Structures are given as structure tokens and as C-alpha cells.
Amino acid sequence: MCSDDELYQGAAAAQTAVEAGECVVIPTDTVYGIGADPFSPEAVQRLLDAKGRGRDMPPPVLVSEPAVSRALATRVPRQAEQLMETHWPGPLTLILTAQPSLRMDLGDTEGTIALRVPDSEAARVVLRRTGPLAVSSANKTGQPPAVDVHDAIDQLGDLVSVYLDDGPTPGPQPSTIVDFTTNDSGVVVREGVLSLEELQATVPQLTLSPELAAVREAAAEETAGEDTDEAEATDVLEDGAPTTATEDVAEDAPATDTTATADGATATDTPGPEDVLVPDDAGETVSSVTDDGSVVVVDEDAAEHGVTVVADVPDGAGAADAPADDRAEPTGADPVPADDPGPAPASAQLDPAAEEGETIPGDEDVDRRDVVDQVLAGGEPADPPAPAPDERR
Numbered sequence: 001m002c003s004d005d006e007l008y009q010g011a012a013a014a015q016t017a018v019e020a021g022e023c024v025v026i027p028t029d030t031v032y033g034i035g036a037d038p039f040s041p042e043a044v045q046r047l048l049d050a051k052g053r054g055r056d057m058p059p060p061v062l063v064s065e066p067a068v069s070r071a072l073a074t075r076v077p078r079q080a081e082q083l084m085e086t087h088w089p090g091p092l093t094l095i096l097t098a099q100p101s102l103r104m105d106l107g108d109t110e111g112t113i114a115l116r117v118p119d120s121e122a123a124r125v126v127l128r129r130t131g132p133l134a135v136s137s138a139n140k141t142g143q144p145p146a147v148d149v150h151d152a153i154d155q156l157g158d159l160v161s162v163y164l165d166d167g168p169t170p171g172p173q174p175s176t177i178v179d180f181t182t183n184d185s186g187v188v189v190r191e192g193v194l195s196l197e198e199l200q201a202t203v204p205q206l207t208l209s210p211e212l213a214a215v216r217e218a219a220a221e222e223t224a225g226e227d228t229d230e231a232e233a234t235d236v237l238e239d240g241a242p243t244t245a246t247e248d249v250a251e252d253a254p255a256t257d258t259t260a261t262a263d264g265a266t267a268t269d270t271p272g273p274e275d276v277l278v279p280d281d282a283g284e285t286v287s288s289v290t291d292d293g294s295v296v297v298v299d300e301d302a303a304e305h306g307v308t309v310v311a312d313v314p315d316g317a318g319a320a321d322a323p324a325d326d327r328a329e330p331t332g333a334d335p336v337p338a339d340d341p342g343p344a345p346a347s348a349q350l351d352p353a354a355e356e357g358e359t360i361p362g363d364e365d366v367d368r369r370d371v372v373d374q375v376l377a378g379g380e381p382a383d384p385p386a387p388a389p390d391e392r393r
Contacts (some may be wrong), residue, residue: 007125010164013128017161023047025138025152026126027166028062029119030174030193032152034160035062035126036131040093041105041179048107050159052141058107060093060114064127069115072132074099077184079203086202089119091175091193105133118294122166137174140188147171183315189213191305 014024021043022038034050038061039183044210047059063069066088068078073096075285080094097111106113118124127133138144138152138160146152176194178186185205188196191212200206208216 007122010083010162011126011129014126014162014164017132018043018133020161021046021154022161023050023159024126024133024162024164025146025149025156025160026123026133026135026164027120027122027149027169028135029089029170031147031169031171032149033062033123033135033139034138034152034156035130035135037130038104038106038132038134044106046159047134050156051136051139053136055107056110058114059134060116061106061132062116062118062127062135063132064117064124066117068095068132072099072102072113072115073097077180078184079184080178082202083178083186083199084117087194087199088117089124090117091119091173092199093118093175093177095179095181095189096175113247114177116175120166120169122164142362145172145174149281157356177279178208213382214296229331 014026018037019023019037021037021040022044023034023046023119025032025034027033034047036047038044038059044059048055048057050074061072063072066084069084075097080096083092083094092114093114095112095114098109098111100111104113138156139145140155143155146155147169148167149163150181152160153163170193174192175187176191176192176199178187178199179189185207186203187207187209188199189209189212191208196206196208207213
């Protein structure tokens with residue numbers, strides 16, 4: 001268990017790596033995630049390369065507070081706001097229309113952005129230092145997502161500069177993804193930790209995508225067939241047939257699989273991302289801080305890969321004790337506790353301009369975290385700089 005100082009030094013090490021265009025691995029409330037600067041096309045491509053994934057599966061963006069979503073998305077439907085109020089922070093990813101002025105190149109997003117506020121205090125401490133991060137599950141495509149930092153190290157090795165260790169995560173189920181770009185009622189395109197029924201308690205009009213509906217229907221039919229086979233076996237036994245008949249019926253009965261989870265990450269990097277693994281035995285952790293203070297703890301297992309591992313995050317560690325930093329939470333803001341049910345409803349309110357479909361703050365390009373910092377500070381986004389030649393691809 002590391003101290004608060006070690007946690008914030010670890011967050012500072014992650015910030016340094018992100019600003020250098022490198023990848024980091026952080027814990028979340030579902031599985032471990034590999035993150036990179038979403039404002040750097042090169043950093044995002046490095047993330048995709050590390051996973052062995054193409055641009056057709058862009059990663060979602062994790063933010064520290066729901067208010068930051070106002071700077072990244074436009075025309076957020078009221079139903080999406082209701083889900084934010086109820087399930088953020090938490091294992092829920094919302095696909096929204098991206099601000100056209102954002103200078104992000106996450107892949108083939110078709111003008112959308114997938115946003116999530118994780119219910120992990122360690123993750124949010126990092127996000128307050130780095131700003132928004134493009135994050136996908138910390139695994140090679142096609143492999144199980146990492147639920148332990150050593151799982152992530154085994155799969156990604158020295159392709160990642162900094163690993164933050166907060167012990168096993170609740171995974172392996174990823175977040176649930178709801179798409180609000182096709183209709184205002186929302187469509188569940190991936191069922192994860194949160195079920196359709198749980199979300200419908202907040203937004204009754206919510207529906208499943210045709211693909212997920214077909215999967216559910218097939219699973220229901222398969223279960224019904226198994227129940228029929230079991231009933232027939234019972235009838236045979238009641239008629240005095242040998243007990244071996246039950247074994248024969250059981251062998252012929254199809255196996256029931258009532259769950260289906262796609263791996264992909266955001267907006268679809270759905271992160272199908274994001275299979276229960278038995279965590280590796282952790283190596284002995286030895287405290288070690290470099291001259292510049294960026295390295296907090298070195299894990300002997302990870303040292304073979306040339307990577308940095310920050311030790312376990314203490315319970316109750318919050319952003320309130322963080323050292324002063326221009327990316328830190330605004331003065332006076334209390335850290336969001338890990339068990340916080342979510343932000344107050346007012347935090348997800350849009351200004352009238354956004355509801356009319358106008359961009360926030362304007363049509364000019366918005367670079368890095370200037371707008372994000374102002375939103376978190378409670379102010380209005382400043383007028384953007386004079387338009388520069390369009391650098392977007």
C-alpha cells in the first residue's frame with residue numbers, strides 16, 4: 001500500500017509520459033486500460049499499434065468529471081444526461097456527436113466520440129493531471145483484457161512507459177456502451193457490467209441494437225431447449241427408466257451461454273475491451289524514486305521489461321492532497337470518492353447553445369485542455385484563438 005505522496009508522484013510520472021506522446025496503463029473500475037494523449041495522432045496510433053488494432057476501432061476517451069463532456073461533445077440528448085447523472089462515475093460509455101472544433105484524431109470515428117467517467121479514484125487522480133485520455137483495454141486484440149497490472153505487463157511489455165498498479169480490478173466485464181448518435185432515446189451496442197434492464201430504469205425508451213437483440217433471442221431459445229430436454233429426462237425417470245438415461249440426455253443437451261460481450265474499444269474501441277484470469281503472483285515491490293521524482297516504485301517482475309510500476313493505491317486517496325499543478329482539480333474542489341454515486345444533476349446540464357446544435361465554444365479548433373480546464377473551473381470557455389489553417393485530416 002503506497003502513500004498519498006507516492007500516488008501523486010505516480011500520477012505525475014504518467015502525466016510526463018503522456019505529454020511525451022507515450023502510452024501508460026492505468027486501473028479502471030472494469031479492467032486495466034492503456035491510455036494515450038487523444039490530441040496527438042501519433043500517440044493514438046502508438047496505442048493502436050500496441051494493441052494490434054486498426055483505425056476502424058477507435059478508442060473511447062476517459063475524463064475525470066462529467067462536466068468535461070461539455071467541451072468534447074455537442075447536442076447531448078436529455079436521455080444521455082439522465083444516464084450520466086445516474087451512472088457516472090461508473091461502467092457506462094456514451095457515444096455522442098463530437099465537437100467539430102476538437103483537434104482529435106482517434107481513428108475512423110465518423111464524427112463521434114465515446115466518453116466515460118470511470119469509478120476509480122486512482123484513474124481520476126491521473127486524469128486530473130493528464131486531462132482526457134484515449135483509453136482502450138490493456139491487452140492485445142483477441143486476448144483477454146487485463147484485470148491485474150501483471151497481466152497487462154505480460155501482454156504489452158515495453159510498449160508502455162508507465163504502469164500504475166491498483167491491484168486486481170473488478171473485471172473482466174467491460175463497460176456497457178450506449179449510442180446516442182442514431183436517435184435521442186439511445187441504443188445499447190454492447191452489454192457489459194450494466195444490463196439493458198438496469199439502464200431502462202433510468203431511460204425506459206432505451207433499446208438493444210439488432211445484433212444484441214438477436215443474440216439475446218438465440219440465447220433464450222437455447223435455454224428453452226435445454227429446459228425441454230431436462231423435463232423429458234424427468235419424465236423418463238418417473239416412468240422407471242434406468243438412471244443412465246438421464247446421463248444420456250444431459251450429454252446431448254446443448255450448453256447454455258446466455259451472455260455475449262463484444263470486444264472492441266470506443267467509441268468503439270468498444271473496447272470489447274475493456275474471461276476471468278488468475279492474477280499473476282506479484283513480485284516484491286521495492287520503493288525507488290529517481291532524481292526527477294517521476295518513478296515511484298519499481299516492480300521486480302516488471303523491471304525485466306524495462307517499465308515503471310507504481311505500487312498499490314491506498315484506500316481513500318483523493319485529489320484533495322494533490323500537489324499544486326496547472327492540470328490539477330480547481331482550487332476548492334473536493335475529490336470524488338470511489339463510492340460516489342455520481343455527480344449532481346446540474347453538472348451534466350448543457351447550455352442553450354449546445355441544445356440547439358451549436359458547437360461549444362466555437363467553430364475554431366480547440367487545442368488540448370484549455371477548454372477542459374475552464375469547464376472544470378466553472379467558467380465559460382474563452383474565445384478561441386484566431387483560426388489557423390485547417391490541420392485536420
